[in-house]
Amino acid sequence: MAPKTGRQKDDDPADGLAAYLTRLGDRVRVIRARRGMSRKALAKHSDVSERYLAQLETGEGNCSIVLLRRIANALGVPIADLVDDRPERPVESLLLTQLLDRLPASDLAEARDYLSSRFGQSTAAARRGRIALIGLRGGGKSTLGRLLAEQLSMPFVELDREIEKLSGMELAEVFELFGQATFRRMERDALQSVLATHDSFVLATGGSIVTEPGTFELLLSNCYTVWVRASPDEHMNRVVAQGDLRPMADNAHAMDDLLSILHSREPLYAKADYALDTAGKSSAASAGELAGLLESEVAG
Numbered sequence: 001m002a003p004k005t006g007r008q009k010d011d012d013p014a015d016g017l018a019a020y021l022t023r024l025g026d027r028v029r030v031i032r033a034r035r036g037m038s039r040k041a042l043a044k045h046s047d048v049s050e051r052y053l054a055q056l057e058t059g060e061g062n063c064s065i066v067l068l069r070r071i072a073n074a075l076g077v078p079i080a081d082l083v084d085d086r087p088e089r090p091v092e093s094l095l096l097t098q099l100l101d102r103l104p105a106s107d108l109a110e111a112r113d114y115l116s117s118r119f120g121q122s123t124a125a126a127r128r129g130r131i132a133l134i135g136l137r138g139g140g141k142s143t144l145g146r147l148l149a150e151q152l153s154m155p156f157v158e159l160d161r162e163i164e165k166l167s168g169m170e171l172a173e174v175f176e177l178f179g180q181a182t183f184r185r186m187e188r189d190a191l192q193s194v195l196a197t198h199d200s201f202v203l204a205t206g207g208s209i210v211t212e213p214g215t216f217e218l219l220l221s222n223c224y225t226v227w228v229r230a231s232p233d234e235h236m237n238r239v240v241a242q243g244d245l246r247p248m249a250d251n252a253h254a255m256d257d258l259l260s261i262l263h264s265r266e267p268l269y270a271k272a273d274y275a276l277d278t279a280g281k282s283s284a285a286s287a288g289e290l291a292g293l294l295e296s297e298v299a300g
């Protein structure tokens with residue numbers, strides 16, 4: 001069956017927009033009712049006419065962001081609560097979010113560890129059997145992943161290749177034809193499928209997997225994750241040395257782009273269980289270091 005595409009799902013005007021405006025209207029109406037505000041009171045405090053509010057609440061108004069912000073302010077909710085496209089969340093979920101929002105940043109990691117160990121899908125021992133390498137292009141995920149899998153007699157899996165198998169297309173075609181949203185769905189499907197079919201593996205992921213919170217959380221809670229990193233210059237030189245001249249040929253600001261991608265992703269990559277610095281080391285040396293680390297992890 002052909003994959004469900006971003007265009008069909010997200011951009012089809014007959015499907016998406018009318019249904020979305022109806023959900024938006026429902027949301028405004030429910031929040032207003034919960035607040036005990038009449039439409040008249042909301043109109044007064046938001047400076048949006050009662051007539052327009054009625055249209056909005058019945059899914060007929062395609063509200064500008066400025067008006068929506070005024071409505072959200074008058075209701076005393078963040079605008080994100082109005083535009084949220086997901087189904088209504090259970091009360092427990094809302095309260096849990098508030099509890100987490102109250103915690104200082106220093107306690108959040110502990111709270112995630114606790115919830116993950118209590119409610120996560122994998123035990124700590126099961127996680128250690130599934131090794132996932134994350135990090136920016138040229139770090140050495142594929143090179144070290146293949147070496148490590150051979151050494152440990154474990155299957156080696158490249159997530160990007162799994163996405164290509166699932167979609168029946170090359171990655172570049174997926175992006176070109178269907179866009180980012182479809183790629184992200186496929187990436188998550190591919191990860192779920194690999195997890196469902198393997199108790200142990202060495203997995204090389206795509207560099208941007210960390211930018212999709214749901215997929216990244218799935219990876220962190222089911223795998224022992226290693227951030228394979230190098231210096232920015234080395235990332236760039238290795239990619240170019242592999243014969244991929246695209247960054248240099250197409251883009252005079254390739255290094256600036258690489259730095260900005262790296263800096264924006266660093267706090268995410270840093271959530272890995274371990275950071276392996278490959279800068280200035282040979283592949284063989286890094287593979288040895290990684291194997292040693294995993295031996296002590298499994299033993300521990």
Ligand SMILES: Nc1ncnc2c1ncn2[C@@H]1O[C@H](COP(=O)(O)OP(=O)(O)OP(=O)(O)O)[C@@H](O)[C@H]1O
Pocket residue numbers: 135136137138139140141142143144204206207228238239242278279280281282283284286287
């Ligand atoms: N210490 C090292 N560890 C790993 N690779 C190294 C090291 N030193 C040099 N290299 C070279 O760097 C390159 C790493 O490329 P590789 O394709 O493995 O990276 P990657 O993280 O999988 O990138 P991509 O996200 O593009 O798939 C290889 O050509 C490898 O030989």
Ligand SMILES: O=C(O)C1=C[C@@H](O)[C@@H](O)[C@H](O)C1
Pocket residue numbers: 136137160171205206207208209
């Ligand atoms: O680092 C990135 O942004 C990406 C790396 C590739 O492996 C692919 O997963 C995709 O093209 C995105």
Ligand SMILES: [Mg+2]
Pocket residue numbers: 141142143204
């Ligand atoms: Mg690779």
